[in-house]
Amino acid sequence: MTEAKKYIYAFGGNYTEGHGKMKELLGGKGAGLAEMAKIGIPVPAGFTITTEVCTIYLQKGGNYPEEVKQQVAAGLKRTEETMGRKFGDTKDPLLVSVRSGARQSMPGMMETILNVGLTTATIPGLIKRTKNDRFVYDSYRRLIMMYSDVVMEKAAGIEPAEGQGIRQQLEHIMSELKKSKGYKEDKEIPAADLQKLCEIFKAKVHEVLGKAFPDDPVEQLWGAISAVFQSWNGKRAIEYRRIEKIPEDWGTAVNVQSMVFGNMGDTSATGVGFTRNPGTGENVFFGEWLPNAQGEDVVAGIRTPYAINENSKSYANEKLPTLEKAMPDTYRQLIEIRATLEKHYQDMQDIEFTIQEGKLYMLQTRTGKRNGPAAVRMAVDMMKEGLITDKKVAVMRVKPSQLDELLHPIVDAAAEKQVTAIARGLPAGPGAAVGKIVLTAKKAEELGKKEKVILVRTETSPEDVHGMHVSEGILTAKGGMTSHAALIARGWGKCCVVGCGMLDINVDAGTVTIGGLVLHEGDVVTLNGTAGKVYKGAMPVVRIDPEKNEEFRTFMGWCDEIKKIGVRTNADNPKDSVVARKFGAQGIGLCRTEHMFFGPERITAMRKMIMAESQEDREKAVYSLLKYQKEDFLGIFKAMEGLPVIIRLLDPPLHEFVPQESEWEKFSQETGSSIEKIKARVEQLHELNPMLGHRGCRLGIVYPEITRMQARAILEAAAELTKEGVHVIAEIMIPIVGHVKEFVHQKKLVLEEAEQVKKQYGLPNFHFMLGTMIEVPRAAITANEIAQEAEFFSFGTNDLTQMGCGFSRDDAGSFLPQYVQLGIFAADPFQSIDKEGVGLLMRMAIEKGRSVKPNLEIGICGEHGGDPDSVVFCHQINMNYVSCSPFRVPIARLAAAQAQIQYPRA
């Protein structure tokens, strides 16, 4: 007989079976509880049912592996022993909580049921023991509300309309009761009313769901466990996983843990905290608490939580007592635990605790979410403090998307001084957000695709997640720094202001009233998420100057020490080049030349070229552009002195330079061509599939004068500066090459011009590089041929994705979102390289190219160059550099360093 598989891990007291590294099996919460228990931190005893059970349970359509029942019973028994109480005992019953806990935190996305084990049989015993009938009936009504909603309604297969669920019906009953009796707050409801309420609730549940509320503790327990497992496949959870790219097959663990109560009177309390300030990174304990409350009261944002200490105070709770003052001993104990945890985990922790009649219990510890600036500061501080000793660990502490946050625009401080905020709240997500206000998540989803919106809600709930995702910023009337909105916004690095109590939101009327001011849906506001302020209208926003941010510079320096792959930028003017250099760009990976043709005099020349009827006229028009082009390149080369600059020859089809019909009159005057001729030429230039049309080197082959003129302008600019002593590293790039012979054709023209320029400037050894984009699948698969002629490759992954996958970015909107939802692609291949498909073409091209030229310079200049996942891939396939927009350069540098840490390359 083989040993039975282990599905249950106990924790607490002297018997803890798991540990902190077992996140895959126990989930984050389970592993944290086990680890805390192991290192002697007081944790209510319990046990974790593994994620494996989740997967099997869901696969088997709701059936457990045989061994589970027995192991749960054994786990429960051990919990009872540790806590000294029995589950279902009529004298001194043990109550338990049943919570989800996935490998990665998914706040609010799955279910939790508290107070499991309260029945008509156990209630009297609990009342007797606690001498607090109000507390017991309050707990019971909470159990009924949660359980009927989470377990029973789902089991009944009922999908109520929004706001019509059993929970809302029970809440309605409760508010009616409060109204009729004149109670303002829940805590004013006396025990007798609560007891009655529980009876009314149970009757209602029976009536609506067709089943009696279970009065057997074991039935309650199993109902709760199954509901939590099922919630892994709930709509909200699936949506969240899609956004966060969490694989379906991870599953969630279930933690069954002894209940402890923060709502047993004034010596009881509950709280949450961060071992450092998650918004700024400052090394101070930061948290919120509520006396005589259960955990959900803090998180739900229904009551304004108190600050745990002076450091944590905000304008909303500055007058309310701190835990430090109210329960100094417990606070000291917490401070010790904070130190223990930080030392143990070597990272900032997000903790939950409950004080039950003066006794402190830790309910959770996990790596604390933080925003970008805080992440960078913590990483740098912890290295300095010696809490961590390896720069690699520090570098891994910041997600590339968090750097993006750090580089987010902020409201211009100078402008802020001129204006008064219309409202103040808590600074839950830093940065600035300007957008039109929308009052529902649905509206946010609709509008957010087209324009920037600010989602304004009384408070947010998991149902709002998708709408929050598309919003530029989030503003709530209720909730604290650990409310749902704050947590979610912080996770995404989104600008967020919460607890802005002066907002009066009327969804039906579509208005937000602030004092005498009435805003309507669609009005523009600006959020300052760093200061917690709201402004009317659009305020100017600025970006931080990376050179002035000490921690940022230190951190990026570590990245540069570690990374192997270079980071260049895409820039086509001197201004962007300067910005990119400040952000650490090591050259220009893509300087597009087409934008240079749009200046007023230039576009006329370009249009004359298009309309030219003879070779001579065409050449004349093209060469009239030479001086402008040369000026452009002089500026860029100077700005990038000493660094390589890749300039791509003209890429878009000619019809992009032709004006709309309404401007033909002017066009006709400019070019001297008749309207009829313009019309005929426009028709001739029209393309059915412009993406696959007459563009890139196909233009330079049919109109060699374009290539000659551009090459001449680049080379003259480079030669001129070289003569002046400026160190220029010029690389000329031929676009849309699919066949080596196309490259050879263009190469000949460029080299002929180069010979002229060498003579003209007396620079016989003048050097530059000549290479090509790899963006046509044919180029990728014949890269060995092309490498024989080209000195460098640069992947144009936008086009390579379009052609390789056979869908145009402009048109894929009608099916690609569905593809991502169906899991056909794990992510939008235009955002993150399709590694298994397009990536294969890239691997092939690199292998074939380097088989001919082992030192071939290979980079990427598509927009994927700024996508962290794609940077890692580019590192893995041994590219020399990635290139991205100036503001994404730091992100790419960090991604590059993390790539080297995870996949070291020689």
Added chain:
Amino acid sequence: MTEAKKYIYAFGGNYTEGHGKMKELLGGKGAGLAEMAKIGIPVPAGFTITTEVCTIYLQKGGNYPEEVKQQVAAGLKRTEETMGRKFGDTKDPLLVSVRSGARQSMPGMMETILNVGLTTATIPGLIKRTKNDRFVYDSYRRLIMMYSDVVMEKAAGIEPAEGQGIRQQLEHIMSELKKSKGYKEDKEIPAADLQKLCEIFKAKVHEVLGKAFPDDPVEQLWGAISAVFQSWNGKRAIEYRRIEKIPEDWGTAVNVQSMVFGNMGDTSATGVGFTRNPGTGENVFFGEWLPNAQGEDVVAGIRTPYAINENSKSYANEKLPTLEKAMPDTYRQLIEIRATLEKHYQDMQDIEFTIQEGKLYMLQTRTGKRNGPAAVRMAVDMMKEGLITDKKVAVMRVKPSQLDELLHPIVDAAAEKQVTAIARGLPAGPGAAVGKIVLTAKKAEELGKKEKVILVRTETSPEDVHGMHVSEGILTAKGGMTSHAALIARGWGKCCVVGCGMLDINVDAGTVTIGGLVLHEGDVVTLNGTAGKVYKGAMPVVRIDPEKNEEFRTFMGWCDEIKKIGVRTNADNPKDSVVARKFGAQGIGLCRTEHMFFGPERITAMRKMIMAESQEDREKAVYSLLKYQKEDFLGIFKAMEGLPVIIRLLDPPLHEFVPQESEWEKFSQETGSSIEKIKARVEQLHELNPMLGHRGCRLGIVYPEITRMQARAILEAAAELTKEGVHVIAEIMIPIVGHVKEFVHQKKLVLEEAEQVKKQYGLPNFHFMLGTMIEVPRAAITANEIAQEAEFFSFGTNDLTQMGCGFSRDDAGSFLPQYVQLGIFAADPFQSIDKEGVGLLMRMAIEKGRSVKPNLEIGICGEHGGDPDSVVFCHQINMNYVSCSPFRVPIARLAAAQAQIQYPRA
């Protein structure tokens, strides 16, 4: 010291250095002369300068390898010895011809110079020997005309306007002389006038070209040799090579051969012939001759040539004497040589001969060009006769393009009986051609791209070649069966009528007058090239029935015995299926379903589906199409009983089913949608790059009901027939798959429908195959993943070329012709598979696919399936079948057999 490289090969007399297999080095003509000399056929002595010299000469910019001068001198010496005369001798001078001769015949494309060696010093001796001063001065004026045109004008770097060249100027002088003296024909000009004419010619040449006509025989010789080599890179030759796909680097050889004269009086003659009839394949000697003439007179079509025998007579020369009657001994000698040559070469020969004062000389033998019907007949006859003994040889004798000719439409015989031809000529190229008449090659080129044109010329010249190529048919007023027009047309299998003497063509007026009938450029005529008739207007054309053509059936039977790769057809209705079966199709490789949606009731349902606002409405509309689709499939399955039928699910984007704006009113009535809604939907469906848009399985994924309905219709039809005892082999094909997960998604739907159908028809073991197109590059490179799910692959090489090369077929017109001209692509990749690029993707897909499923069925259904070169490639990469349009099936079968012969596959 190494031995000097051999650049010169002598032939004739007892000393022949080359042989018939040395075509690469000696060119076709040189090898033929050497071979004839070797087997004892009388050939005027001479020598061949190899093609290697051509390549070196052109590469070195007009310089010869050192050894050449000396070897030419030696060759000349040997020729002098064999012929018993000396080059430049004043008493009995040897004259030579200098002719091109490439590996593959390029009729009229390169230069020839006759009578080289005639100078003021040699003329008196020749007159003395021949006692024929008229002949000598006539030869001299021919030399001056040819030499000044071919050698001197080019060397002077003069590019005269059309009709303004030195040759035309000299011709003008000669016609003025004839006019002034009242001579009608050249032969009436007496010796004295010819002598004066020569002096006037030389003065004119000096005046126009600034250089005296060379009077040194060796200078003449070298001028002629170099001019021939240079003519390899002449515009006409390059153009011809492009059309015929002859590589640039082959080069031409030069043959320097003793002149023999057919114009030395009535016992002299010249002629050309074919050992069998090149137009029908009949096993009879076929040729033309002219007494007292030089070879060029026959070929140029200036005089109507006489028939060589009764078999060769046409209406144009039926009253003129035959060689058989006029010179019976010589004719017998020719008949013997004909037999010798056919036996020796085991193929039909194209010969040139000259009779000089009763003595027969063979000037050339080469494989004779023939049209399609003749090629098939000769191949079959020669096998029967035992002239060839291997079916493989017979099968290699017919070019796939010749089969195309055989399958060409012909004028409907029934219709011909009702109408009288407006003109009769010689049947130079069989088949029918209907088109608008054009009178210049330039006009043909312009119009021929857009519509069908018939090029009508007095006679054609090499300058007309490009215009001839784009024309549907060619009609000339002059020339015989071996005239330029006839030769070229026969080579291309083009319909052609020559020597139609009643045509009076006025290019300037744009008219063709035939008796009292005046046709204008643009009027439509019909040519019957098989009978040599011209009709006014468009006559009905029909195709031959392959089942009734005995030789065709025999020949195709041999192909089928040999070939390894299957040949299916692309057909989407029962009629085409029946035709294709007759043509030997072994199944349907591609049945498109989109055409089935265009019937009047169907399109309405389709449009309702497009406008549907609910899932329910959409399904209702889609399922209303089920019965129609099922009917279609019933018909096709029946027609293809016992053979596999691949049906592709809907491929084009939905906007293709939406009518133009002018029909929206009707559309609105049909669908019940308002015009506003239609407008909005049309805008929504509009795509920037429809080729890369929402099509193929992307439709079936977003609208699963389309896939379900189509699968249901196919499977129900197949099941219904199976129950009736019809042997149905159904294969369902999913288009535009790029990711295996797309296939899996669609597969699930199809299999679910299949389960239903199995139950519905009580056929638990009902079998069909489910596969995919490989047309997206991503599919090709991830074919191993797709092969795990798919049962067959079919290459959609149209899309694979578009996506792989990154150019759309609709838009590539603006650069692809130039690409082919520049040699970037050897051929249009949409006509013939780009083997090195797209072909690599195909190889990869096959290798990866079969690595997973070794017996994976793989075919091709793009239009390349009917292109012979592409069929060979498909054979080489081990496909199971190709699929092409019904009328190309025989061509594919032949190409498949030839592929197996050339590249045997197990």
